[in-house]
Amino acid sequence: MNAQTIALSRFGLGARPDEALPADPKAWLHAQLGGFDPRPAAIAAAPTRQEVATQLAEYFEELRTMGGKAARQAPASVLARPQPASMTTMPGQPMMDQSVAGQPKSPQAADVTQTVQQFIRKASRDYYLTSVAARTDAALTTPAPFVERLVHFWANHFAVSADKLQVIGLVGLLEFEAIRPHVLGKFEDMLVAVEQHPAMLLYLDQAQSVGPDSRLGAIAASRGRKVGLNENLGREIMELHTLGVRSGYTQADVTEFARALTGWTVDGIGRGPAARAMGGGGAPGAFHFAEAIHQPGARTILGKKYDQPGVEQARAVLHDLATSPATARHIATKLARHFAADDPPPALVDRLSTAFLKSGGDLPAVYRVLIDAPEVWNPANTKFRTPWDWSVAALRAVGSKQLQGQAIVGLMNQLGQPVWKPGSPAGYDDIAASWAGPDALVRRVEAADRIASRAAGLVDPRQIATKVLPDMSQATSLALARAESPGQGLALLLASPEFLRR
Amino acid sequence: MIDRRLFLGSAAAGAALLAAPGIALAKAATDRRFVFIIQRGAADGLSTVAPVGDPAFAGIRGPLLEDAQAGAKLGSFFTLHPAMTETAKLYGAGEALFVHAVASPYRDRSHFDGQNVLETGATGAYRLKDGWMNRLLGLLPQGEAKAIAVSPTVPVALRGPHEVSSYAPSALPTPTDDLLARVGDLYAHDPQLSPLWNEAMATRKLTSDLSAGGGQNGAATGALAARLLAGENGDRIAFIETNGWDTHSGQRGRLNAQLKGLDALVGALKTGLGADWSNTLVLVATEFGRTAAINGTGGTDHGTASVAMLLGGAVKGGRVIGDWPGLAPAALYENRDLKPTTDLDVLAANALAQHYGLDLARTYATLFPEGQRPARIDGLIRTA
Numbered sequence: 001m002n003a004q005t006i007a008l009s010r011f012g013l014g015a016r017p018d019e020a021l022p023a024d025p026k027a028w029l030h031a032q033l034g035g036f037d038p039r040p041a042a043i044a045a046a047p048t049r050q051e052v053a054t055q056l057a058e059y060f061e062e063l064r065t066m067g068g069k070a071a072r073q074a075p076a077s078v079l080a081r082p083q084p085a086s087m088t089t090m091p092g093q094p095m096m097d098q099s100v101a102g103q104p105k106s107p108q109a110a111d112v113t114q115t116v117q118q119f120i121r122k123a124s125r126d127y128y129l130t131s132v133a134a135r136t137d138a139a140l141t142t143p144a145p146f147v148e149r150l151v152h153f154w155a156n157h158f159a160v161s162a163d164k165l166q167v168i169g170l171v172g173l174l175e176f177e178a179i180r181p182h183v184l185g186k187f188e189d190m191l192v193a194v195e196q197h198p199a200m201l202l203y204l205d206q207a208q209s210v211g212p213d214s215r216l217g218a219i220a221a222s223r224g225r226k227v228g229l230n231e232n233l234g235r236e237i238m239e240l241h242t243l244g245v246r247s248g249y250t251q252a253d254v255t256e257f258a259r260a261l262t263g264w265t266v267d268g269i270g271r272g273p274a275a276r277a278m279g280g281g282g283a284p285g286a287f288h289f290a291e292a293i294h295q296p297g298a299r300t301i302l303g304k305k306y307d308q309p310g311v312e313q314a315r316a317v318l319h320d321l322a323t324s325p326a327t328a329r330h331i332a333t334k335l336a337r338h339f340a341a342d343d344p345p346p347a348l349v350d351r352l353s354t355a356f357l358k359s360g361g362d363l364p365a366v367y368r369v370l371i372d373a374p375e376v377w378n379p380a381n382t383k384f385r386t387p388w389d390w391s392v393a394a395l396r397a398v399g400s401k402q403l404q405g406q407a408i409v410g411l412m413n414q415l416g417q418p419v420w421k422p423g424s425p426a427g428y429d430d431i432a433a434s435w436a437g438p439d440a441l442v443r444r445v446e447a448a449d450r451i452a453s454r455a456a457g458l459v460d461p462r463q464i465a466t467k468v469l470p471d472m473s474q475a476t477s478l479a480l481a482r483a484e485s486p487g488q489g490l491a492l493l494l495a496s497p498e499f500l501r502r
Numbered sequence: 503m504i505d506r507r508l509f510l511g512s513a514a515a516g517a518a519l520l521a522a523p524g525i526a527l528a529k530a531a532t533d534r535r536f537v538f539i540i541q542r543g544a545a546d547g548l549s550t551v552a553p554v555g556d557p558a559f560a561g562i563r564g565p566l567l568e569d570a571q572a573g574a575k576l577g578s579f580f581t582l583h584p585a586m587t588e589t590a591k592l593y594g595a596g597e598a599l600f601v602h603a604v605a606s607p608y609r610d611r612s613h614f615d616g617q618n619v620l621e622t623g624a625t626g627a628y629r630l631k632d633g634w635m636n637r638l639l640g641l642l643p644q645g646e647a648k649a650i651a652v653s654p655t656v657p658v659a660l661r662g663p664h665e666v667s668s669y670a671p672s673a674l675p676t677p678t679d680d681l682l683a684r685v686g687d688l689y690a691h692d693p694q695l696s697p698l699w700n701e702a703m704a705t706r707k708l709t710s711d712l713s714a715g716g717g718q719n720g721a722a723t724g725a726l727a728a729r730l731l732a733g734e735n736g737d738r739i740a741f742i743e744t745n746g747w748d749t750h751s752g753q754r755g756r757l758n759a760q761l762k763g764l765d766a767l768v769g770a771l772k773t774g775l776g777a778d779w780s781n782t783l784v785l786v787a788t789e790f791g792r793t794a795a796i797n798g799t800g801g802t803d804h805g806t807a808s809v810a811m812l813l814g815g816a817v818k819g820g821r822v823i824g825d826w827p828g829l830a831p832a833a834l835y836e837n838r839d840l841k842p843t844t845d846l847d848v849l850a851a852n853a854l855a856q857h858y859g860l861d862l863a864r865t866y867a868t869l870f871p872e873g874q875r876p877a878r879i880d881g882l883i884r885t886a
Contacts, residue, residue, distance in 0.1 A: 437698065438698045438699070441698050445685050449677035449681060460628065475691065482748075483614075483684070484542055485543065488680075492685065500695070
């Protein structure tokens with residue numbers, strides 16, 4: 001791999017034959033840090049947070065009122081019907097409404113519930129498809145592919161997964177609203193934006209976490225109802241988003257952090273009495289600090305006392321986490337793995353970590369270390385492209401610009417990396433062992449064949465190869481020359497060993 | 503002002519009615535079907551329609567002679583490949599016409615460029631954006647201008663301003679065995695990919711293309727195309743993809759399987775079209791032929807002229823035509839390939855003009871706008 005290919009593929013998202021090759025690869029990368037549009041047309045056209053959240057609010061309201069009616073009408077004989085699991089948690093209605101939502105329903109009500117669920121499922125899926133299309137469009141047409149790759153990196157670092165009904169429509173917005181605006185900013189700002197985003201608050205159950213000694217928590221307890229502190233978000237912030245696993249924090253630290261985080265919730269999604277008690281009333285989907293469920297008192301986390309009032313308490317914890325040496329090391333390791341090699345070169349990790357700490361988590365300062373790192377420019381250090389990486393590179397190589405969300409979703413499902421759906425808050429793995437398997441390889445060749453057959457005739461694979469794989473091996477060059485049709489030649493190019501790597 | 507075309511049309515219809523009451527010429531015209539089967543990869547014409555009567559043939563094609571001699575006789579000079587039993591029946595029924603030593607205007611030996619020329623109808627690669635089949639639609643009355651590509655996407659031949667559709671047969675699996683084999687070659691020396699690929703191929707139940715399944719895949723494609731074309735509301739023009747003709751090695755077995763698949767495709771097309779077969783013209787053609795001589799790996803390399811087939815109930819067949827150039831060393835093109843003596847574009851223009859009752863010069867100028875004046879090749883199509 002020459003420097004141009006490394007700049008275009010390892011830093012960028014793959015060459016586009018209709019764009020000029022960067023004359024000075026390093027300068028090209030540095031320049032991208034100077035100007036990045038977080039909201040290009042493709043992203044601006046995606047559904048808004050308010051739109052998605054309003055839809056969700058209506059869904060929960062439908063369920064809530066229906067549940068109440070059904071409960072009143074339910075004959076005694078059907079009271080034993082089990083409660084559908086998806087009905088049990090309603091964000092923003094942590095406890096007062098449990099009496100309503102928790103009621104068994106009549107068969108008729110169950111039918112209606114199903115209809116309502118089908119409706120929200122469809123609406124969420126539409127939002128999801130539109131968001132996937134917007135992300136892909138941005139990746140195919142961006143003038144700053146290095147920064148765009150970093151957006152994908154951070155979105156995977158702060159992963160939410162479109163498994164839960166409530167978050168399917170919101171997963172794309174986390175990337176568009178919390179990652180993109182901060183990709184060239186401070187790590188801390190990105191961290192706060194992510195942890196206050198409705199997708200994260202709902203995905204990691206923070207919206208339902210109640211301080212036992214908070215005002216509403218105490219009322220619930222006095223009525224004999226068990227109310228919950230939910231440690232999910234607190235734990236994942238420490239383990240995945242900042243410090244990293246086994247970096248020295250304890251279960252007690254997690255619990256204390258979870259207490260500090262109580263009250264961090266989403267506005268305008270619940271409408272029951274509890275939601276009213278929690279205040280808010282701003283734009284649906286906005287971050288809302290609900291004092292009524294915040295656990296009062298000072299917290300001690302990693303040996304430091306936090307006695308700030310209200311929302312400031314967890315905010316102060318986030319500040320310390322964002323600037324901790326453990327976090328710097330965790331982020332540096334992940335960046336080095338992404339850009340240099342599956343086994344991150346220790347010297348590069350050290351330099352990235354130092355830059356992170358010295359700059360106070362200024363991300364461009366860290367990226368500049370990457371650009372100047374000989375480890376990243378070492379042609380021997382290749383990375384096996386993940387399905388997303390490969391698909392974006394393939395679509396860029398054949399000159400695609402606008403695709404239907406469904407087409408991308410289908411492709412990514414086929415290749416085993418559905419967009420924003422890693423199935424866990426840890427995100428997708430970033431090592432070859434996770435992606436280079438026998439079946440995965442065949443699927444990739446099948447996808448190459450399909451992409452090629454769509455583009456065949458419009459493009460000449462030999463010409464594309466000169467831009468996309470300027471230093472391809474003799475074997476690949478020979479295979480292209482001997483292909484029996486342009487379509488086959490293109491498929492071989494996309495499936496070639498060089499193209500599978502970056 | 504009288505529209506000249508309309509005037510001619512109604513005059514012709516009037517004449518037909520007068521001449522033969524009960525047979526409406528206009529209606530007959532709208533029943534016409536045209537199918538283009540492309541053989542991607544350069545099919546070997548000398549194996550498909552073998553010139554066993556040429557004194558030089560046995561000498562250069564020794565290892566493949568057995569097949570050539572076992573095939574159905576097409577007159578005294580040629581035989582048809584023995585895998586093509588259905589096509590042999592068509593020949594017997596006067597529904598198959600072979601035109602030998604045919605080539606498009608393209609004279610180099612690149613598949614990509616050759617196929618581009620074959621599909622665009624230009625004289626060189628990437629000179630025209632649209633395909634000649636799309637331009638053909640512009641020459642036909644509205645009711646007849648309905649075209650479909652039996653492939654996952656619209657091929658170059660059908661691209662252009664006139665609307666066409668495409669239908670991917672699920673019986674045509676992708677990727678083909680050929681592509682998988684080539685990918686395997688490409689990964690052979692990659693320490694990471696090679697073991698993964700070998701494992702995948704070992705466990706994968708190989709689905710396959712035209713050449714596999716003893717003709718079943720071909721038959722399924724033919725039956726699908728027939729369903730799309732049959733009946734009053736069916737499509738009138740179809741493009742069918744076939745791949746896998748690039749027989750650089752082990753040609754005997756591979757070509758046998760390929761031709762068996764093609765033969766089954768044609769057979770199923772005829773069966774499926776039923777009564778519409780009598781109004782059908784099928785053109786089978788490839789981007790270029792293969793070397794006259796056999797290479798060191800039991801195959802043939804990229805060449806020049808090949809054979810084209812006109813099949814269907816509309817064809818005045820039972821013949822092999824063309825100006826045979828001979829296979830003696832001095833007669834070969836660049837000392838290696840069968841020399842082209844008939845221009846494929848001219849052949850197609852003549853066949854289509856006769857099939858649709860169009861003016862030859864206008865047909866040729868529309869479909870192949872970069873060519874010179876076309877020679878006439880009369881009597882390719884039965885007159886109604």
